Amino acid sequence: MIRRQTPSGPAQALADALAAEYAAIFAYAPIGVRLTDAARTAARRAEAAHRARRDALVLQLSAAGDPAPADKAGYALPFPVTDAASALRLAVEVEERTAAFWRAALPHTTGADRNRALAALTDCAVRATRWRRTAGVNPVTVAFPGRPD
Amino acid sequence: MVLTCPVAKGRTRQHDRGPGHSRRNLLRVGALLALGGATGPLTGCDLFDGDEPDPAPDPLEPLAAEARELAARHRAALAADPGLTKTLTPIAEAHEAHAAELAKLFGRPASASSGTPSAGASAGGDRRATLTGLREAEQRGRESAAKLCAGAPAERAALLGSIAAARATHVEALK
Incomplete structure (x- = not known):
């Protein structure tokens, strides 16, 4: 008997979020290198948070019997990171982009899975706000975190 | 209904305004309302605008x-x-x-x-x-x-x- 699969939507949504987490972890390496002091510590913490989300997602997907996409050796950054300013700009962008993937997972999830997706979206949005403040970007908030423009 | 609405409306206005309205007046209004109820549905009548059932409130x-x-x-x-x-x-x-x-x-x-x-x-x-x-x-x-x-x-x-x-x-x- 073939096990009744959950619709391909949820699995795909979570697989997409996982790919976004891989890319975020990748991006935080060059970001951290260009930052110092408190900002560098914040980058390390952010990277650790994304690693934790990645690990939880891999577990979640494999527990459901869904394929987890593999990490890639490298990810194209939207612009080169050459100094602290571009590092902060990339950190904001990484959090905004990752937030969008978690937001997209919300309609495809229910119960504990949706709460996890919301917690991830919220964490990304809060980190984006912190990075904007560190970068001197104003305003530090957006009205609809994760919503495509 | 077309006839009962304006009458009933007038009565309520008076009722709202007048400090000296009597119990009899109130009863008369009640009688008119009862009459209105008997002649037909009162929806759409000004008097009841406030009482019209709203669409169920959205949970949000x-x-x-x-x-x-x-x-x-x-x-x-x-x-x-x-x-x-x-x-x-x-x-x-x-x-x-x-x-x-x-x-x-x-x-x-x-x-x-x-x-x-x-x-x-x-x-x-x-x-x-x-x-x-x-x-x-x-x-x-x-x-x-x-x-x-x-x-x-x-x-x-x-x-x-x-x-x-x-x-x-x-x-x-x-x-």
């Missing part, structure tokens, strides 16, 4: 009201302390955008009972106390939005998630 109406109230709180705080404009204006605008987006979902204009700032939100002019109060309100708002997101149908989950996340960022921005 309280969230929209909360968004308007939060917006009003921020507006009141920045009116009292213009030095906070840079911080509070975008937050107030976000709440207003949330209320507008929710109203679109309800398919009708936002209710007239626009939020009024809670007393004491900014009265003292103590900036730290103001920010603490706003932060606590945002935190409560975040929790109510997150709760609604958890149980929402799929087509509403993303908007509610963004509202909950936005309120969390407001807590951060008010630090």
Whole structure:
């Protein structure tokens, strides 16, 4: 008997979020290198948070019997990171982009899975706000975190 | 019905205005109403506009009201302390955008009972106390939005998630 699969939507949504987490972890390496002091510590913490989300997602997907996409050796950054300013700009962008993937997972999830997706979206949005403040970007908030423009 | 409406309406007006109306008058109004009820359905009659059954309130109406109230709180705080404009204006605008987006979902204009700032939100002019109060309100708002997101149908989950996340960022921005 073939096990009744959950619709391909949820699995795909979570697989997409996982790919976004891989890319975020990748991006935080060059970001951290260009930052110092408190900002560098914040980058390390952010990277650790994304690693934790990645690990939880891999577990979640494999527990459901869904394929987890593999990490890639490298990810194209939207612009080169050459100094602290571009590092902060990339950190904001990484959090905004990752937030969008978690937001997209919300309609495809229910119960504990949706709460996890919301917690991830919220964490990304809060980190984006912190990075904007560190970068001197104003305003530090957006009205609809994760919503495509 | 066409005939009974104006009569009944006149009576109520008198009833509302007159300090010396008698019990008999009230009874007469009652009799007219009973008559109206007997002649036909009264829907559409001015007298009953207030009593017409509204479409069932949307479960997100309280969230929209909360968004308007939060917006009003921020507006009141920045009116009292213009030095906070840079911080509070975008937050107030976000709440207003949330209320507008929710109203679109309800398919009708936002209710007239626009939020009024809670007393004491900014009265003292103590900036730290103001920010603490706003932060606590945002935190409560975040929790109510997150709760609604958890149980929402799929087509509403993303908007509610963004509202909950936005309120969390407001807590951060008010630090």
